Amino acid sequence: MSASDITMMRIMGRWQGGASERLKEAALGLFSTRGYDRTTVAEIAAAAGVTERTFFRHYADKREVLFVDQTEFERAFLSSLPETGDDPMRLIAAVLDGAATLFPEERRAWSRARQTVITTNVALQERELLKMSTLALTLTRALTTRGIDPTSAALAAESGVTVFRTAFTVWVTETETRTFPAIQQTVLTRLHALIG
Amino acid sequence: MSASDITMMRIMGRWQGGASERLKEAALGLFSTRGYDRTTVAEIAAAAGVTERTFFRHYADKREVLFVDQTEFERAFLSSLPETGDDPMRLIAAVLDGAATLFPEERRAWSRARQTVITTNVALQERELLKMSTLALTLTRALTTRGIDPTSAALAAESGVTVFRTAFTVWVTETETRTFPAIQQTVLTRLHALIG
DNA sequence: ACCGTCATGTCAGCCTCTGACATCACTATG
DNA sequence: CATAGTGATGTCAGAGGCTGACATGACGGT
Secondary structure, eight states, X not given: OOHHHHHHHTGGGSSOSHHHHHHHHHHHHHHHHHOXXXXXXXXXXXXXXXXXHHHHHHSSSTGGGGSTTHHHHHHHHHHTSOSSOOOXXXXXXXXXXXXXXXXXXXXXXXXXXXXXXXXXXHHHHHHHHHHHHHHHHHHHHHHHHTTOOHHHHHHHHHHHHHHHHHHHHHHHHSOSOSOHHHHHHHHHHHHHHHHO | OOHHHHHHHTGGGSSOSHHHHHHHHHHHHHHHHHOSTTOOHHHHHHHHXXXXXXXXXXXXXXXXXXXXXXXXXXXXXXXXXXXXXXXHHHHHHHHHHHHHTTOOGGGHHHHHHHHHHHHTOHHHHHHHHHHHHHHHHHHHHHHHHTTOOXXXXXXXXXXXXXXXXXXXXXXXXXXXXXXXXXXXXXXXHHHHHHHO
């Protein structure tokens, strides 16, 4: 830890900031090498130079440390939702376009590493599904606010999330050929061809 | 517990059979009245007349006791999948029709009770999402076996599960007017109108 | 009677997560 | 410069979920 890091920790006169990051990095590292189950919270905390109790002050539970960025993620989805419009799937398409910018090529390797950890552990898959479900619910509410009936809103939102997830899986699985936005566009087109 | 119950427990000369059922009923009962978090596994076991250790021999974890029937459930979905056909959404429609028979009016009250417990606890929602995800994966594989490309198969399967879940939510939420098959049919039609 | 099998009981123990209280670094204020 | 306040962390005890290892008891077959 460098001197500037320590300075970072003293922003606003409090010892905050550093711990969360260190814990997150330590966790991903240990999960990747030792596996999620074979890593205890005490070990993560030790690697980050804090106590086990401190870990739980930063993250609600052991799994959550891999899903913190989800908040910013969800906000990005919502911010891409157009103010006007009454065609649910058009609105969803716009949301997907906006969200796609969150996954540039530079992020692919990191996303792949994270996804490897998640897909090899059922408990983590559960948490990811919950996050996706929450996102769908958020989108559903945003759509109903625009006057769309609840059922249509739910179907459109869930479909949008399905397209995103499917595209994301392809993106982290396949070799570096297509970009995420391109893949997602293809998947969305495929969905229209399938159901239309 | 009646004498015939005890006889049931001695089928095949072993003390099996009774415990699983008693544990399941005791769990749903306690979860409904006391709430999931405020119910310990030890309490469930005691109510069923066994030890905490025995609970975990019948169910992998505390949540699983509410999701055992899922296996039969999944089988019903698969058995409705036609042997032939190459239009993914037509196949999925058939699957949904078949699965709909699993939810007759008599079952509505029980489903509602169970769903109330689940929707009031995040951990249980996670498990339910996992079950739905597993179902979607099973359907996806069944579709790819029929020569459908992976992406289309995944989209169709996920869409089918989405329709089912949406319809199920409506069914347990609204007052007793429409039957589950009717609701599901409506939702599926709505999806086609939305995306087509 | 004797034995193998299977469900259950018993016990010790690890790990996740929480509440309560103490401490320490730093800030603001007189 | 002393002092009180604030927020992050440490410490400790304990509940609850879950597992491995071993013992026991009930049955069915021989």
